[in-house]
Amino acid sequence: MKMTRLIAAGLAALGLSAAAGAAPGDYKAPEHHHWHHSGPFGTYDRAAVQRGYQIYVEVCASCHSMDLLSFRNLGERGGPFEDERFPNANDNPLVMQLAASYTRQWDGEVDDAGDPRIRPGIPADTFPAPYENEQIARGSNNGALPPDLSVMTRARHHGTDYVRSLMLGYTDAPEGVEMGPGQYYNEYFGPISMAPQLVDGLIEYADGTEATQEQMAEDIAVFLTWAADPHQDIRKQTGLMVLLFLFVLTILVYLAYRQIWANVKH
């Protein structure tokens, strides 16, 4: 299945259409959507990243890990819960509170009764994985493994568009497509072992935004994009400063050139 998709993606990239008919793997390219963070000057929509975080925690985190993300990342520069008063994200009370809402087991430590010793989470912890190991994860998902979402938007072509499309792409399976047990049909993936996740009003947004399916699909896509590339805003800002600097330097060099050669006949 993976291989078919890879080959299909390769063919699509070459502008060739993939194998005939509605075979598994013959999926649609993600729908193009305009994002606040696209383009050379675009920055993340902070409110959308926050809402997307809420969706991840309330919906996706029960199956998908985000191993590369730690709580303090949320409060770092450019993060959804950045706060000027706390340049060190470890001191950010909101981040501390979010981290502490999960408990952790001290590595290998047990209490007097021999039970694992539990501590509250701290900002340096990474997000807890929903399953203890791959076998349990597969066992709970009809044999399919919910992939880690830390860098998902980078692992797929047009990743932000892809996540949004995938969330909205559930339809009835076209005729002739063989569906495995516990599979659903998604126009952007084919038969998939993940049930449709987002329905209107599924969650209640902390900021009062109406939680339509479309809105949630957008927000989770933005959150996952931020998570996969949290320093994008800073990078773009630096790029802009460099360009400005070069522009000013060009003018100075030109003026110097005029000055130096001013009295030379030519």
Ligand code: HEC
């Ligand atoms: C009940 C478990 C479950 C929940 C909840 C869940 N997923 Fe999944 N997800 C899966 C499984 C299982 C797969 C693997 C599907 C497959 O390979 O057929 C998957 C696959 C994916 C993929 C990868 C598709 C690809 O191209 O490989 C993405 C992206 C994804 N899920 C996003 C999400 C998001 C975003 C949410 C929250 C809104 C979410 N999932 C909630 C079980 C879940």
